[in-house]
Amino acid sequence: MTNTDSQNSTIVKNSIVTIGTFDGVHVGHQEILKQLIDISENEKLASVVLTFFPHPRMVLQKDSKIKLLNTIDERQDILAKTGIDRIVVQKFTKEYSRLTAFEFIRDILVNKLHAKIVVVGYDHHFGRNRSANIEDLREYGLEYDFKVIEIPAKDIANVAVSSTKIRKAITEGDVTIANKYLGYNFMLTGTIVKGNSLGKTINFPTANIEIKENYKLVPKKGVYIVSSNIDGKDVFGMMNIGKKPTVKGKKKTIEVHFFDFDQDIYGKKLQVNLLKRIRNEEKFDSIQDLQHQLKKDKEAALEFIESIKNE
Secondary structure: OEEEEEOOOOOOOOOEEEOOOOOOHHHHHHHHHHHHHHHHHOOEEEEEEEEEEEOOOHHHHHOOOOOOOHHHHHHHHHHHHHHHHOOEEEOOHHHOOOHHHHHHHHHHHHOOOOOOEEEEEOOOEOHHHHHHOOOHHHHHHHHHOOEEEEEHHHHHHHHHHOOOOOOOHHHOOHHHHHHHHHHHOOOOEEEEEEOHHHHOOOOOOOEEOOOOOOOOOOOOOEEEEEEEEEOOOEEEEEEEEEOHHHHHHOOEOOOOOOOOOOOOOOOOEEEEEEEEEEEEEOOOOHHHHHHHHHHHHHHHHHHHHHHHOOO
């Protein structure tokens, strides 16, 4: 079972550690983590991921508009599913960013994580102003008795390309491509809040999702086929991201209509998985036209859901 630790907790001795933001925990990351777990089993070491939150750019660049593929809770959940023994979330602060390379090695990697092997990319930099590199890490390894394993340049390039491609795909609404690179369905996690209840009046009641993490990347406006697990049961539906121009909506909302579902879920925290994008958000001439389109959307969604159930 994976254990998740705050930056202050004690980690088991003798570990193999990899370090990174791991936003998305996509197929490139998963390949590296698989290698880490294989080595940990062969060497009888605990596998540890050292990750950071908030994202360094959020702390060091005040005007940073960076949007992340996962909230920190989502990231931890996905990392846990890879089979890693320990996830250590290091709180990234200005004070932490001022640690020298020596202090980072001594205080974090050696005294806290008891690293015997450290796995990093060829271009890994660390310490104050990111002044130290993999060669410096190897020097410290000789002093503190840990080995450094370098992730090949091509693997690191694949990770970087995947992250860029995934963010671009999500921004453009192409969740099909994003899901392929993630190795799982892109998700939005939030609390169900009261909306204006217009959906009920046209037989398409919706649950409004409020995402509190403003750094979370939200896909392009439009209509998506989605799934969720509510009280242990998989439910499907369709989701609209946008301003609802037909009814002169003013602010962007995220609303889900679940099929064959009438449970009261207000106040619940829900994870919604995006399976496919159906269409752009449109302004219709009347509520009747909107209702007609929603029926067509539902038919398309049900057809798609049936096709993936039969795969």
